[in-house]
Amino acid sequence: xxxxxxxxxxxxxxxxxxxxxxxxxxxxxxxxxxxxxxxxxxxxxxxxxxxxxxxxxxxxxxxxxxxxxxxxxxxxxxxxxxxxxxxxxxxxxxxxxxxxxxxxxxxxxxxxxxxxxxxxxxxxxxxxxxxxxxxxxxxxxxxxxxxxxxxxxxxxxxxxxxxxxxxxxxxxxxxxxxxxxxxxxxxxxxxxxxxxxxxxxxxxxxxxxxxxxxxxxxxxxxxxxxxxxxxxxxxxxxxxxxxxxxxxxx
Amino acid sequence: xxxxxxxxxxxxxxxxxxxxxxxxxxxxxxxxxxxxxxxxxxxxxxxxxxxxxxxxxxxxxxxxxxxxxxxxxxxxxxxxxxxxxxxxxxxxxxxxxxxxxxxxxxxxxxxxxxxxxxxxxxxxxxxxxxxxxxxxxxxxxxxxxxxxxxxxxxxxxxxxxxxxxxxxxxxxxxxxxxxxxxxxxxxxxxxxxxxxxxxxxxxxxxxxxxxxxxxxxxxxxxxxxxxxxxxxxxxxxxxxxxxxxxxxxxxxxxxxxxxxxxxxxxxxxxxxxxxxxxxxxxxxxxxxxxxxxxxxxxxxxxxxxxxx
Numbered sequence: 296x297x298x299x300x301x302x303x304x305x306x307x308x309x310x311x312x313x314x315x316x317x318x319x320x321x322x323x324x325x326x327x328x329x330x331x332x333x334x335x336x337x338x339x340x341x342x343x344x345x346x347x348x349x350x351x352x353x354x355x356x357x358x359x360x361x362x363x364x365x366x367x368x369x370x371x372x373x374x375x376x377x378x379x380x381x382x383x384x385x386x387x388x389x390x391x392x393x394x395x396x397x398x399x400x401x402x403x404x405x406x407x408x409x410x411x412x413x414x415x416x417x418x419x420x421x422x423x424x425x426x427x428x429x430x431x432x433x434x435x436x437x438x439x440x441x442x443x444x445x446x447x448x449x450x451x452x453x454x455x456x457x458x459x460x461x462x463x464x465x466x467x468x469x470x471x472x473x474x475x476x477x478x479x480x481x482x483x484x485x486x487x488x489x490x491x492x493x494x495x496x497x498x499x500x501x502x503x504x505x506x507x508x509x510x511x512x513x514x515x516x517x518x519x520x521x522x523x524x525x526x527x528x529x530x531x532x533x534x535x536x537x538x539x540x541x542x543x544x545x
Numbered sequence: 546x547x548x549x550x551x552x553x554x555x556x557x558x559x560x561x562x563x564x565x566x567x568x569x570x571x572x573x574x575x576x577x578x579x580x581x582x583x584x585x586x587x588x589x590x591x592x593x594x595x596x597x598x599x600x601x602x603x604x605x606x607x608x609x610x611x612x613x614x615x616x617x618x619x620x621x622x623x624x625x626x627x628x629x630x631x632x633x634x635x636x637x638x639x640x641x642x643x644x645x646x647x648x649x650x651x652x653x654x655x656x657x658x659x660x661x662x663x664x665x666x667x668x669x670x671x672x673x674x675x676x677x678x679x680x681x682x683x684x685x686x687x688x689x690x691x692x693x694x695x696x697x698x699x700x701x702x703x704x705x706x707x708x709x710x711x712x713x714x715x716x717x718x719x720x721x722x723x724x725x726x727x728x729x730x731x732x733x734x735x736x737x738x739x740x741x742x743x744x745x746x747x748x749x750x751x752x753x754x755x756x757x758x759x760x761x762x763x764x765x766x767x768x769x770x771x772x773x774x775x776x777x778x779x780x781x782x783x784x785x786x787x788x789x790x791x792x793x794x795x796x797x798x799x800x801x802x803x804x805x806x807x808x809x810x811x812x813x814x815x816x817x818x819x820x821x822x823x824x825x826x827x828x829x830x831x832x833x834x835x836x837x838x839x840x841x842x843x844x845x846x847x848x849x850x851x852x853x
Contacts, residue, residue: 297649303646303651304646304648304649306646307642307643307645307646307647308646310646311643311646318634382626382628382630383632385597385624385626386630386643387647388595388597389595389619390619390647390648391616391619391620391649392616393616397647540614541614543597544597544598545559545589545592545597
């Protein structure tokens with residue numbers, strides 16, 4: 296394989312796919328979410344509570360549990376699927392670029408854009424909260440682990456939902472099932488089944504660094520969780536890349 | 546013929562719908578027209594050529610290789626689909642930068658080549674405008690620029706004239722002819738508008754219901770249709786004697802003289818024999834001929850006859 300050639304192709308895919316995601320009208324949704332969480336967290340900071348613990352619970356609930364998988368589903372499941380449906384994918388699939396490399400280009404673009412969006416909205420929420428409650432070094436220490444875990448989550452969820460968009464005609468249904476039924480309901484049943492969710496693995500990693508809020512009580516080995524996410528991501532990307540290469544696109 | 550594309554017994558179906566059915570064709574250099582009504586299998590053929598779909602049965606080779614799962618092959622093919630897929634938010638030049646990038650082109654080489662192809666398709670002036678504001682003809686020209694960018698020897702143009710106004714259509718026809726004559730690209734162009742293909746090439750393949758019902762030179766195809774009456778217009782002076790001689794010929798179906806008596810419409814069932822004997826008949830009748838041309842070389846009549 297010609298490495299230089301592949302790198303040029305990959306860079307082009309990442310730049311143009313990321314740009315397409317950012318210019319998509321769904322940025323209005325992201326803006327609305329930012330305004331919503333900004334207002335919500337700003338208001339919550341007026342309550343008389345332990346601010347660090349309460350802010351941690353809000354970041355966990357709003358971002359790690361809800362908006363991260365939802366953003367990943369909205370952007371990831373439709374990324375390749377929409378291009379197949381509106382046939383704009385023709386330029387990619389009639390280029391000499393190996394389709395597996397094209398898939399990795401899509402994946403990297405999605406991960407970058409998703410990470411940026413979730414980081415921006417999380418920072419808006421965190422800022423609103425601590426502008427009202429009073430900023431401190433501990434507040435910054437709370438934010439940074441969350442941002443890191445959100446980036447890790449963006450990578451993992453991107454691999455799942457992007458691949459589902461290649462394999463399934465209606466990936467959104469599987470995504471909704473995964474987020475709300477599997478992670479939201481089945482994953483909350485006490486026992487080992489919760490281990491089989493991305494959310495739980497992210498919370499285990501976050502608990503390793505965060506000392507505030509309910510998340511600090513989550514138990515588990517952060518290294519094992521990180522490894523589990525890496526393996527999951529690699530497996531999903533490999534499945535997606537292989538499925539994309541084998542896919543007949545008419 | 547040195548075939549660029551060779552197809553043997555190729556079939557492709559989508560569930561219960563047949564795209565191509567035991568399809569056979571050899572396509573050589575030059576411009577080849579693929580003609581058939583909507584749904585006849587033209588686009589399926591192009592998708593198979595670019596390796597976007599896989600044949601169910603049969604053999605297909607492009608430059609001697611199977612296109613399925615063979616992306617390197619696409620270095621030698623430029624594909625322009627029949628539908629509009631250009632992202633409206635990009636400028637023409639940005640689009641070409643994207644296309645060049647996924648063909649591993651970059652830097653000055655890409656910028657220079659992009660300028661070159663924009664010149665070829667006459668889109669230099671509009672290249673920095675967003676494509677959302679382009680007319681249909683401009684978008685078609687830019688799509689062609691995109692498939693030309695990596696300078697492939699073979700261009701596949703799927704219905705490039707569809708939806709364009711007459712002026713844009715003439716420009717596109719001239720462009721396609723130039724791409725072959727001046728730039729040396731071999732071109733496979735499809736259309737369901739028969740007379741348009743006739744203006745591009747006489748080398749055609751007629752597809753109907755997933756089968757190639759006739760391939761080759763338009764005139765040769767016409768010769769295959771021995772049972773189908775062939776209309777020939779003869780113009781000149783003193784045609785009365787020629788009419789008498791023509792009526793006596795075994796191949797003549799009918800002869801009709803124009804009111805001015807300076808034109809004949811002759812219907813024959815064996816055009817080859819007619820053209821062989823014509824010089825002798827002209828000499829015997831003593832008429833003065835100005836023009837002889839065959840109405841049935843018009844692609845429309847060939848198509849109608851072949852597809853019933």
